[in-house]
Amino acid sequence: MSLDRFSAQAAQYARYRIDYPSELYAWLLPQVPGRLRAWDCATGNGQVAAVLAQHFQEVEATDLSANQLAQAPALPNVRYQVATAEHTPFPDERFDLITVAQAVHWFDMPAYHAEVRRVAGPGTVLAEWGYGLVQTSEPALDALILHFHNETVGPYWDANRWHVLDEYARLQFPFARVRRARFDVRKQWSAEWFLDYLRTWSAVANYARQHDGTDAVLLVAEELTRLWGEGEREVVFPVFARAGIVR
16 A cells, blocks of 8 residues: 655645656557547646646546645646545546556555456557656766765665665566656756755654654755856756556
């Protein structure tokens, strides 16, 4: 069963987490012949649901965190509900498209796949995507970020986090006509903004819970700010995606 790892930092998550590039949707949507209903599973703050709302008559968006859903935009054709990936209130054969962004690695895979098959109609597309560790153009800065990720807060990542780093290679995707793609998300961020992004990491939240509220980001903030330099610099998030026909 999925566990709620992001309610505590829901507001920061909504503000500092990346959105996904238009190229991803341009790749995905032509694969979906029906445009009646979509389900965005583990919607978080609703960023994917908001895009799908432009293309589907109805969008169902679920998350197990009510705090996350409270950050989502109110849209006339999007309905938000608290539900897990493995158990939803939807009728059988409901959707044309099912999406999961940066979350499938937390799921009970057999139960999730069973639920996907139950609510998918003929020809329904399931699309899953995520993104790996952020990169900059500065080797010393990348080395510092990698050390923070692997060493400083490394022990505080849930084990499933490592599925993201190998692009879901060990997570089964037993569906038909599988397609894969990669994209880059490029942002211009200041050091301050980047440090706040680091505070959205579940490992940083876990560190704080186990260390009387201590902010692990402060352990790296001074050196990162020095290496970052004045103003903004480009950061790149590598996005990986896969899509297939459920049945």
